[in-house]
Amino acid sequence: MARPSTRSLDGLVLAPVADQAPGQVGTRTRFTYHERDGRIWAEYEGGDVVRGYLVGTRAGDRLDFRYVQLKQDGSTASGHCVSNVVQLTDGRVRLEETWAWESQEGSGTSVVEQLPS
Template sequence: MARSLDGLFLAPVADQAPGQVGTRTRFAYQERDGRVWAAYEGGDVVQGHLVGTRSGDRLDFRYVQLKTDGSTSSGHCVSTVSELPDGRVRLDETWEWESQEGSGTSVVEEIAVPA
């Protein structure tokens, strides 16, 4: 099993569609006793939160976010946690909106503490 997400900062490696999470978005993860949660912001996201569970290297969580245009959206994501050759954490994600149409995949990787 890859190491804990507790206290890590992660960022997407590529931009998604406009109005969604992108390379300027930063996630601050916490993990405890099989529970995971994170706050995130940046780019088109003013404020976002996710909460869910971890079983082995699998995360299952729901997310909700407020965007710069004042709209909100929510969805569901399942991620696989792995470790990169340099020791950083990577999440391979499959997500789907629940508040609107759309689904897709994304990759987020551990970064240094954001400035």
């Protein structure tokens, strides 16, 4: 059973548990998170994403951030995401996300989880 978590995301590496639509974040994408004083940011890459960045804030178990990415085809995309931070029974962190593109059509939900040590 997962429960809300206030554990720091600083230095954690997370990956999606499922692929999204083609040309977007997928199971081969890796996010490296950083956190300090209520601010969060991450770099990500892998799969169809050459390079991506996110930046935002954290209040308790809620993240609110914007993201921007460069894809393999040379196009860029940006959007907004709100995530709930939960702790899995094995101690790893999961982010349950609701996102929407701002640079193109589309929105959805996704889950990323901390990779096992």
